[in-house]
Amino acid sequence: MVARAHQVAGTLLAGTALAGSLLAGCSSPVGVSAAPHAADPLCAEVVLALPRELAGMSRLTTSSQATVAWGDRNAPVVLRCGVEPPPPTTDPCVTADDGVVAVDWLAVEGEVGPDGSGDWTFTTYGRDPAVEVLVPAAVAATRSTSFLIDIGPAVARVEQTRSCL
CATH class of the missing domain: 1.20.5 (Single alpha-helices involved in coiled-coils or other helix-helix interfaces)
Incomplete structure (x- = not known):
């Protein structure tokens, strides 16, 4: 027995x-390449202040420093801190403003697929280090990108030195 x-x-x-x-x-982990300035201490502050959930999407583990992902592992929303700050540009610039925190983002749509939608890349404007958010077409087609407002308080830890016109 x-x-x-x-x-x-x-x-x-x-x-x-x-x-x-x-x-x-x-x-x-979701494979994400680190941005060139990912080791900037401000990126650590940004990442630590980001929400665990974004627009109903759960946070995923990523493979690199100063990166965060949310949603479906096969098509996640990905944030990378430490990308090169964009120079003045003619790309569309939008402000995500909740009445308390405002963050300017350059909004660039990628190649449009057969379904009429494309991936979007949002890059902070006027902040160094810059933060980039990649939104896959599958997410952009089913959700509003107003979740940029939800990450605004974290991103605002990087001082704004320029703004959209």
């Missing part, structure tokens, strides 16, 4: 270990 109990316990432990390793495989 004791031998049988040890066998059952061993089987349970092996099953628990297997389940743990399967779950660990499900939580592999």
Whole structure:
């Protein structure tokens, strides 16, 4: 009877270990390349202040410093802090303003696919280091990008030196 109990316990432990390793495989990080200035201390402040959930999308683990992702692992919204600040440009510039915090973003749509939508890249304007948010077409087609307002307080930790006109 004791031998049988040890066998059952061993089987349970092996099953628990297997389940743990399967779950660990499900939580592999989203591959995101670090921005050139990801080591800037302000990026750490930005990342630590970002919400755990964004517009109903859960936060995902990423593979690089100063990056965050939310949503579907196959088409996540990705934020990278430490990208090169954009120079003056004719790209559309929008302000995400909740009445307390305002952040200017350059909004650039990528190549439009057969469904009529494309990926969007939003890059902070007038902040150094700059923050970039990549929104896949699948997300842009089903959600408003007003979630930029929700990350505004974190991004505003980087001082604004220029603004949209």
